[in-house]
Amino acid sequence: MHLPDYKEARTRDRRDYRRIDFSFDEKIKDKYKGKKFFLKTYGCQMNEHDSENISALLIKLGFSKVDDYNDADLVLLNTCSIRENAHNKAFGMLGRLKHLKQTKPDLIVGLCGCMAQEASVVEEILRDYKWVNFVFGTHNMYNLSNIIDKAIEENKQQIEVYSREGDLVEGLPVNRVNSYKAYVNIIYGCDKFCTYCVVPYTRGRERSREKEDILKEVKALVDDGYKEVTLLGQNVNAYGKDLYDDYTLANLLEEIAIMGIPRIRFTTSHPWDFTDKMIEVIGKYPNIMPSVHLPVQSGSSRVLKLMGRRYTKESYLELFNKIKKVVPGVSISTDIIVGFPGEEEEDFLETLDLVNTCKYDNAFTFVFSARVGTPAEKLPDNTPLKEKEERLQRLNEVVNKYFLENNKKLEGSVVPVLVEGISDKKNMYYGYSDTNKLINFSSNKSINVGDIVDVKITKAKTWSLDGEVDE
Numbered sequence: 001m002h003l004p005d006y007k008e009a010r011t012r013d014r015r016d017y018r019r020i021d022f023s024f025d026e027k028i029k030d031k032y033k034g035k036k037f038f039l040k041t042y043g044c045q046m047n048e049h050d051s052e053n054i055s056a057l058l059i060k061l062g063f064s065k066v067d068d069y070n071d072a073d074l075v076l077l078n079t080c081s082i083r084e085n086a087h088n089k090a091f092g093m094l095g096r097l098k099h100l101k102q103t104k105p106d107l108i109v110g111l112c113g114c115m116a117q118e119a120s121v122v123e124e125i126l127r128d129y130k131w132v133n134f135v136f137g138t139h140n141m142y143n144l145s146n147i148i149d150k151a152i153e154e155n156k157q158q159i160e161v162y163s164r165e166g167d168l169v170e171g172l173p174v175n176r177v178n179s180y181k182a183y184v185n186i187i188y189g190c191d192k193f194c195t196y197c198v199v200p201y202t203r204g205r206e207r208s209r210e211k212e213d214i215l216k217e218v219k220a221l222v223d224d225g226y227k228e229v230t231l232l233g234q235n236v237n238a239y240g241k242d243l244y245d246d247y248t249l250a251n252l253l254e255e256i257a258i259m260g261i262p263r264i265r266f267t268t269s270h271p272w273d274f275t276d277k278m279i280e281v282i283g284k285y286p287n288i289m290p291s292v293h294l295p296v297q298s299g300s301s302r303v304l305k306l307m308g309r310r311y312t313k314e315s316y317l318e319l320f321n322k323i324k325k326v327v328p329g330v331s332i333s334t335d336i337i338v339g340f341p342g343e344e345e346e347d348f349l350e351t352l353d354l355v356n357t358c359k360y361d362n363a364f365t366f367v368f369s370a371r372v373g374t375p376a377e378k379l380p381d382n383t384p385l386k387e388k389e390e391r392l393q394r395l396n397e398v399v400n401k402y403f404l405e406n407n408k409k410l411e412g413s414v415v416p417v418l419v420e421g422i423s424d425k426k427n428m429y430y431g432y433s434d435t436n437k438l439i440n441f442s443s444n445k446s447i448n449v450g451d452i453v454d455v456k457i458t459k460a461k462t463w464s465l466d467g468e469v470d471e
């Protein structure tokens, strides 16, 4: 048994980690043939991509995937700890599974992902969820086949969570959700330690993948006919800093752009590490999508300082304007937290002022959620939750106004859309534009999922646009 420990997780030292190739114990290949698994994913794209690896590993064990947990022999929750409600959702699901297990005693239930890295969660599992068969963390996901096999063979709860990041494993099998767009990890972990955030504890220190490994993966995707890659990291702008003297995200983006995949995206960018060279590269290559997610968190420099964000309202705006100037037609989205401990009405007004200046194309807005073990958890906080929720309401009204305003500017224009499917509305396809806007559209000619088509925008809405294929 290995239990998580935040003290250890906080450690950042110069200890080298090894790059190793994934290996699989062939003795357990197909051992569970005929059994079914259900995998539920919470959280960010990184978790979604981890689930693509997890699925592939379960398939190697012989399991096949089902979409209803009632039909499954094994249920695995890939969890997120970013906010309280992510926690609550996972525990709610565990409640339903406990019920199911009463009628289906052979059901195997496991938990992994970021919540598994939290000592308080694992303590709760040990105390109140003795029926959960196994828990493993983000650092030993690659070893899940052995953990699950042991849990089943020994019929004993397995808790295997490592707090220090382990080796960087290459060559993990992957069962991608889509055949036309793909996630590619470029950097794991986060060293920013924003005072409200659990990620540096649950995902460990920043570790970049070697550029050759990334380029090889993208090349294979190009050869397989993929149309879009999204480069993933909690802070992609820090790419390469731990590995190379002079090779950054700008170099990586450029090399990938030259490979000719039609669409390249990347997320998330921390404003602190955004270099002029990166902006230049994004502006230079038409296949690097003109869409940047640039989380600001707050418009108050005082609150930004309390958050440990390492920029001010002014320096953020300077960067924002530079990106807008160098990348024509770029859409910029953001994340905002309201109700951070100590945020006063005047700080909140600074946030509204910033939003009125930036007029974001999209924004994810949250009420601050105190996370166990983070510095912000201990800050004095006198604002009642009700007032924080009112701030969120006020903020949402303003951000929504700009979503619609920006979308309206596209009415009558023609935008390239990567077709993702047919929506419930009859004959309406849907997909995302180059600027990452959701487009619902009709077409008289036959088109396929994965095509990139020109769509004429006929009507703007707040969260989507309607259009028709431009013939």
Ligand code: SAH
Pocket: 082, 083, 196, 197, 198, 233, 234, 235, 268, 269, 270, 295, 297, 335, 336, 337, 366, 367, 368, 369, 370, 371
């Ligand atoms: N690495 C990304 C953010 C990943 S988490 C970045 O720094 O930009 C996604 C978003 O969740 C954050 O941008 C933040 O807005 C929000 N978030 C993180 N921790 C939070 C907390 N404790 N309470 C509320 N929102 C939080």
Ligand code: SF4
Pocket: 190, 191, 192, 193, 194, 197, 198, 199, 200, 234, 235, 270
């Ligand atoms: Fe969390 Fe900050 Fe790292 Fe983003 S940059 S993952 S908000 S610590």
Ligand code: F3S
Pocket: 042, 043, 044, 045, 046, 047, 079, 080, 081, 082, 113, 114, 198, 199, 202, 203
């Ligand atoms: Fe959640 Fe972990 Fe992602 S905390 S947001 S799943 S890195």
